[in-house]
Amino acid sequence: MPTLFDPLTLGALTVPNRVIMAPLTRSRASRDGIPTPIMAEYYVQRASAGLIISEAIGVSRQGNGFTYTPGLWTDAQMGAWKPITQAVHAAGGLIVAQLAHNGRAGHHTVIGEQPVSSSATVSPVAAWTYDGPKPSEMSRPLAVEEIPGLVASYSRAASNAIAAGFDGIQIHAANGMLIDQFLRNNSNARTDAYGGSIENRLRPLRQITQAVVEVVGADRTSVRLSPNGATWGVDDSDPTPLFTAAAEMLDGIGIGFLELKEHGPAGTFLPTDVPRQSPMMRRFFRGPLVLNCDYDRTRAQADLDSGLADAISFGRPFIANPDLVRRLYERAPLTPAADATFYTQGTEGYTDYPTLEDIAAVA
Template identity: 40%
Template structure:
């Protein structure tokens, strides 16, 4: 049985660069499709995030740094003044509620569609996404993306840096570069989606080059202590496949370890795997670990607390949880009390209004509630 609320490290304060976090629970970024059609965050998003401000850190949902990088309808963006203004309302309400926010920057690469953006998606190589893609007109087959030129790679790197500057202008404390879950940066890392023969493909050094350039450009734009990187070694989300993670990720970590970044965020982390232990050994700053299994794995009754405690014991500094925060605005307090959790209403996850978004009930049990048995 994991530690009780009185002794659990989950509730200890932590440092993240210059930031002081009240606990070690991080709200993971989750796409919810509640922005406007042109990517402007809506007022209901401010309510949603402010409700969850008791998290030690909120990493706001995947946000596109340019038009061609958009994945799905109604996801937020951060490349116009209107986007900045929309996000500024969100960060203002979260700050007023005592919360701290980073913004995740995500370029979809091949996970995009002309029916959504009016543009042909771009990727490291012309390897189509094999599954249907949601568009405003409904589910559509994936299209063969256009292979990025070197000039387009460089302009995309610049777009990430510009988006990071806008995120700071919008009131975020920092940004997370999304290098996981089958999106553009992950596509460059994989030998299955990257067939390039130039300096951005082929060898491990070539395939990690784009990720390094993006992170370095973002760090130069806003300062490395405001920058995190999310990775997902071996994760098969969004039809991703990788054959040499034991070489790619140590090389990537080695190239970035001395850059002074705020954190590294590992998705679906497993403390029993040698690669996790090696990354923990080689990464010098904060390590955020996400213990959840990919959707649609059933939501664990404890919300991932037990797995998170194990990861803290294995060397992680912070624990990110997604569905548990989605369904429980007061997750930190529920964990403290050992109280049962709200069930996730998956049918309302993507798109819509307040239903399944801002209407999850708060804990109403008395403070003396007996601890829930997490075993």
């Protein structure tokens, strides 16, 4: 069985190890979604990851619902990503762009309009605004005639991402964002071709994935799902038929890899009793499977050994340990991540986490 430190082929990408950096929103961009130079330093510091999955990047202003998060819908945004991807490549790393539309997880003061979703619902989670958290607003259901425009926003952003030097795309269909608001039945009450049956609820994900594949190729396209437990208030009463159907559909399209964020009953990140869906989904998705959430080295290697996963993505450990691959390899202690600076601006809690070498230098 492979170890975490063996190479792997993820579609068109051959990654040097199986320690993947999970997508992490860090809110260090400008208010108009333009990446800032400190983001290059941050990603370069983490370039020894087998693959970096970028923070969520908005496909449109309508979808860029968090504060200080980057986009890929304007030339200025695309231009500002170029030095970041170049710097990651120069450091020997690979980076794919996670493309996102937040749907109802937005606020009119940030996105300039009433948030949209599959249906008229209110997220139970507070909205992010430039004046601090505010109660979420009632969402406006997208009209059927608006769906082609939504799909096109993903293909445009995908094309911009490739022009900006990204090595591929991850479609963010997890964590209660817009695609997930269509997928799961506690947020989708539609009675048209985009609601009700599993096939209908899968339709936006299928159309968006096919559109991205047309632009960048299936072997440079990946998808992230969060199949168990509520995320951002989005949940499903019967996840197994839904997510095995999603796995089968994505297998048919032939995407480069599928990433699943799965919560455990005792996890530190939204614990849930809903069982992990990966064992069932693995039977339907035959490509590489990347698993996430609350992993340490022992659990990660165990899931590779059992054949459940091909690689593991790490989120918070990569925030606080830029040299995570080396630390896992050497079984060195990990620095804990400080929540207080997850979404603050500036370098504190962002580019100032030490490597083992930095720690040795001051010892």
